[in-house]
Amino acid sequence: MQGESEEAAVEAFAITVDRRDELTAYVRIVGEVDLPRTDEVDATFDRLIEAGVRRFYIDGSGIRFMDSMGLRSLLRLVRSGAGLDVVIQSPSPPVRRILQATGVDQVVTME
Numbered sequence: 001m002q003g004e005s006e007e008a009a010v011e012a013f014a015i016t017v018d019r020r021d022e023l024t025a026y027v028r029i030v031g032e033v034d035l036p037r038t039d040e041v042d043a044t045f046d047r048l049i050e051a052g053v054r055r056f057y058i059d060g061s062g063i064r065f066m067d068s069m070g071l072r073s074l075l076r077l078v079r080s081g082a083g084l085d086v087v088i089q090s091p092s093p094p095v096r097r098i099l100q101a102t103g104v105d106q107v108v109t110m111e
Contacts, residue, residue: 015027015041017044027045027057027059028062030063032065033063033070034067037070049081060091063091
């Protein structure tokens with residue numbers, strides 16, 4: 001029984017959005033951002049852009065793992081339109097490593 005709850009905790013994934021005003025969204029992602037999750041991440045970013053969001057603050061502290069597909073989702077957001085500001089707040093060590101290793105830390109702000 002204990003093994004099942006540990007496995008469920010590892011599999012947990014969530015995206016929460018807090019709109020502070022019409023132009024700003026705080027997005028918290030918890031879990032692994034990999035191939036099975038990128039459709040959900042992309043859809044969330046797309047809905048926010050369509051709603052007029054231009055400033056994205058992404059809380060990266062809860063991301064345990066990010067693969068190349070997760071990185072693609074982030075780059076897709078950055079490149080989706082002129083005038084978008086993307087800030088990664090408190091990136092977890094795995095996120096910081098992949099952003100630095102790929103040079104993405106040069107095109108997004110990390111706080």
